[in-house]
Amino acid sequence: MxxxxxxxxxxxxxxxxxxxxxxxxxxTALQFRDDFDIADYTRAAGDPGAADTDLSLYFHIPFCDTVCFYCGCNKVVTKNRARARPYLERLKRELALQAALFDTSRPVSQLHWGGGTPTFLSHDEMAELMAATREHFTLRPDAEGEYSIEIDPREANAKTIVQLRTLGFNRISLGVQDFDPLVQQAVNRIQPLELTTNVIRAARATGFHSISVDLIYGLPYQTVDSFRRTLDTMLSLAPDRLSVFGYAHMPHLFKMQRQIDAAALPSPQERLALLRLVVERLTAAGYVYIGMDHFALPTDELALAQAQRTLHRNFQGYSTRADCDLIAFGASAIGKVGDVYAQNAKDLPAYAAAIDAGRLAITRGIRLTxxxxxxxxxxxxxxxxxxxxxxxxxxxxxxxxxxxxxxxxxxxxxxxxxxxxxxxxxxxxxxxxxxxxxxxxxxxxxxxxxxxxxxxxxxxx
Incomplete structure (x- = not known):
């Protein structure tokens, strides 16, 4: 063991x-070329040799109500919920543009909404996007597909979870990071334990297949004692998977990280002590160390796939679906089709201009040798x-x-x-x-x- x-x-x-x-x-994405020939993507999409492989769909919803100082994701911070409507309309048009390139009799066995905060969309808007997806693509039945969404417990309640399950989502990933109030305040993510607990309980009650939680070690004011309390609390909630990332302080790349007091970050020795704590507590609790930052219960599909040598990685991390072509929707989203990686325009105006002009929003990519x-x-x-x-x-x-x-x-x-x-x-x-x-x-x-x-x-x- x-x-x-x-x-x-x-x-x-x-x-x-x-x-x-x-x-x-x-x-890696650093090798993507700005002079990428989009014809390489369209040829890969229409490759008849891919007819026997399933499809995977990724939707990037960039909006967040508030900013978390540690975050390096592509996001738009706004309290104006009306901004979701024009973005949704463009996603629907992008669905039609992409579907026209593919043999849509190929079933979709994997779907993921990430962000940002996908539940920034209203319940009706989420239903509208899923309906448009099903209009253009064929999703496998619930028992055969992985349909996941990233959840901010501050943007969800029991009713939201029921809505998501009704729409067809069967896996959720929750951002938590740390339960300690001092740490939460330092990173501008105030998230009482009750919110997280309610979402996890609602997900279990409504039959979600898997619940994953994200934590971060190395945040300001974290100590071994404080993070032990966070881990023990999380273990009492028993998620199926845990991703425990090491905080990467790169204020030269991510402007909002400049709001974090570097003097309050754990020292290199303290980071190692935090990491050891994570490994000790999670392995002692029966979680399998998958690799890098990921832990899963032995019965979870990630652990089973690793044991069977079928585990894979894609732009969302570890995956059990190795052979899917990944079609990406939304600003900054990255897809993989055949031997081609392609990324959409990163900022909303450029993404909007491309979709409004009736063309794909791909601006960078690479064809693999x-x-x-x-x-x-x-x-x-x-x-x-x-x-x-x-x-x-x-x-x-x-x-x-x-x-x-x-x-x-x-x-x-x-x-x-x-x-x-x-x-x-x-x-x-x-x-x-x-x-x-x-x-x-x-x-x-x-x-x-x-x-x-x-x-x-x-x-x-």
Missing amino acids: TTADTLFHPELLAKYSANGPRYTSYP TDDRLRRDIITQLMCNLELRFDEFEAAYGIRFGKTFAPELDRLREFERDGLVSIGGNRIDVLPAGRMLVRNVAMVFDRYLGTQRMERFSRTV
Whole structure:
């Protein structure tokens, strides 16, 4: 059994801590090109060879009623709920534009609303968007699909949860971050425990398949004692999944983070103590450490997929659906269709102008090369399934793995000496001590890192 003692090695975490990608894609978004040829996207969308694969849909709802100082998401902070209406109308037009490119007999087995705050939309507006989605695409039955939405408990109540379940959502993800009042005040997210408890209880009562909660360690004024109370409270609510992210303080990139008092942030030693606490408490409570920031109950689909070597990563993080084409809707949303990544215009005016002109809002993207696909698959295997079998890649890509990646394997020898990985004649295994540093392991196979501005990435620890 994986425990805190096998996972957590402070001297190794300190040694390998560095800025690096989270690999929700490879190549990362920093490699997307402004001169991307949108014809590459439309060709990939119409590829008849994809007829046997399902579709995944992502909708970005950027609006938030208030700003959380730690947040690095693409968002629009406003109390004017009327701003949702023109955005909704454009999403509906974008649905029609995208549907025209695809064989819509391909079923949708995954759908996600993110933000921002998706429940910024009114109940009627949410129903309208889901109806438009079903008009253009075919969603699999409830038992066969993953239909998820991000919830801010300050923007939802029991009636909202019933509405979402009625619309077809069967998974929810709740933002919490920390229950401590001092921490909440410091990051401008006042969220009483009662709000979170009510949403979780309502989700259970209405038959949601999975409840996930986001927490953050490394926020201002957090201590080991205060965050232990948060963890213990959360464990009493027993969510199916927990994502416990390390706060990335990058005020040079995210203006609102300048509102956070850097002097109140935990020291590097305190961050490590917080991280150890997270691993100890969650693994002792029976959660499986999936990788990076994610924990899941052994019965959860993420844990089961990892055990079956079918876990995957996409732009929303870990996923159990590996082969879907991901169609993205809304400002800044990123899709993956075939060997193409494509991102919509990030700001609302540019997004609106494109949709109003009757064209897709894609402004950046990249078409993957054979080398990109190979390295993407390697990174995915390491980060998701914690192992890599050379023969599978040799059969799929016609290479001799040891020869093609001789420099990378040489670099991994230090990782092996430190007990992070094991390198055999035909495989690489990420050992328990390496699971918390799996981003570092993956970075060895990233050929773009030498050309990227590393300060744009968060720390790996």
